[in-house]
Amino acid sequence: MRSTRHPAWIGALALAAFGTAGAPAHAQEPITIGLIVPLSPPGDPTGGQLIRRGAELAVEYYNQKGGVLGRPLQLSVQDSQGRPEGGVAAYRRVVGEDKAIAVTGFFHSSVNIAVNELAKNMGVPTMSTQASAAEITSKRYPVAFRTHAIDPLRVAAWLDFMAQKGFKRVSIVAETSDFGIGLTEETQKQVKDKKLAIELQTISFDRSSTDLTPQLLQVKAYKPDLVVNIGVGQPMDLIIDQATTLGILPTTPMLVSYDAPARPQFWQLHPNNGNGIYFIAYYSPKEKLSELGEWLAKTYQAKYNEAPVYGSLNGFGDIAIIAQAATQAKSTDPKAMVAALEGGSFESWPDAKVTFPKADGPYWHNWAPPVLILHFTKPNQDWKEAEVVIEYGK
């Protein structure tokens, strides 16, 4: 008797305890978003870390508000090391094992391009946070989305800048990545198409090189009016230092191809030769932020004791967009997510609605912030005080 009664009693208790708790436990299973960022070289680890900070705060924001579709949000953070193969393995992991509903955080174009080839088969959408090569979206893959300035916009901005300053001889020193090669080719194309009287010298280098003296000696011999520095991470810093040694800087102005000089570590690395640098940025602190953006700026400042830069803002914004897409789709199914991203309108950090139209060429599924060219006019200048030289695409 005991042996039969006991299990029945335990079974009833178990049903009472787990029968009711079982369903919410399933409903509470977290929704995972993949974040593939470079956290170690040869990628740009600082770029990856800044995106990660913003993305983590977005998760915090949504979880404070009760999560998404009644479920908590979580990130699966993977280090791509800036290598395409690292990115592909990471995408496989977050989609295959962690069941991510979307994957974002891409910083290096070559990583995003390689991952998209896999994503088009696996079906889980990708959202480029800071990778700008045209190819990422120009292939018109249904799963490929982006919230970043593409090569043609960046190049158009710096050609405007060259025209404004009267630069006629320009040296482009670019790494042999999709980013470097893409920007070099796009510059050559636009100079030709627009029939601009600009003479270009293009020099490329392997991004694992540490001694760029041979390349910069060629630049010096060319006597340019402007040097465009298309190195990402350590090579960008090495070009600034080695160009200073060779006497190219500060005599010849230098334009850095992305917003690295806005990072806090810039002046620690270049206390004596950072003044006068021009650099591309995608956000001006004078710009109005959305309600989400204001929350991030305040929380970020309190947590990290500094203002967020673009990488963190866009890392935050991309998680917010994915969360809103899941809410609008009322589903985490990849196809429903893609449809929601294509048809929806989303709030991000800027004071403007974000949409992903099925537009032509690289503008496919692409929303881009304006491209700015900022200029440091004194040593140790806060990037928020830098002179705004060009504001393109607003």
Next chain:
Amino acid sequence: MFSAELFTQSLIAGIVIGIIYALMALGITFIYSIVKMINWAMGEFYMLGSFVQYFLVVGLLGPDLWWVAALLSAAAVFLVGWLIEPVLIKPMFTGGIERRDDYATVVTIALLLLMRNLATALNGPYQRSPGTNLGTVMLGPLPESGARLAAALCALAAMVLFWVLLKKTWLGLALRASSQSRVGVQIAGVDILRLDQVAFGIGVGLAGVAGALLAPVFLVFPTNGVVTTTKGFEIIVIGGLGSIPGAVVAGILLGVAESLGAAFISSPYQNAYGFVLLLAVLLIKPSGLFGERMRHA
């Protein structure tokens, strides 16, 4: 278009960087010649030296005393190597291990991963620079960074000191004897295991001093030793495994090949010219420029 000025500048730049490369390789070849093992974690000892230099210069001594910091960094890395050797390397000879090469490869790769990940965990992935007060110096037609020139001169000084140690001291005699016959020196009453410990410490100390000297030039971050390892192995194969003069000559040859190749052939392939040189040397002299055929009992 050929320019004599660009050629001279590239040649000088190649020689300077080549001397620095030689210092990077010297430790690898030295450890191989004595302990008969390849230390795959050599780049991580370079990284350790650069971090010690950074913290000493920024936190304690200031940029004017960079040379004191470099000496202290070398000593610190020597000490780390000296402490690690009995734990990780010594069992290769005392633990009854049959496949010593495999053991050394596994252990030093594990050490590489541990040191690199530890540095990332403690420092974060950020780049740092200890800064320098050394200005630009003209080397003929080439403006050269004071920090880089100082690194090259100190590398030369370190190599001379190393040569004196090997040729003029009892320890050097014992080390050279050990490189010829481990059994022979034991018969002569030398504690070979203690000698291994010292040799490992000196070898990684050389990598550490290279890291310290180059900290303001190539920056400080957890994976800055990767280049050292790659170039180091290229150099010891070109120069001949275990040959110290070979490391010096091959380092300079590699620096010059890369510099002239990038300036006059094609700059994206800068890192490939070293491998072309390596293949050419191996075709002509498979044991390397200064290498000797090994005799096995």
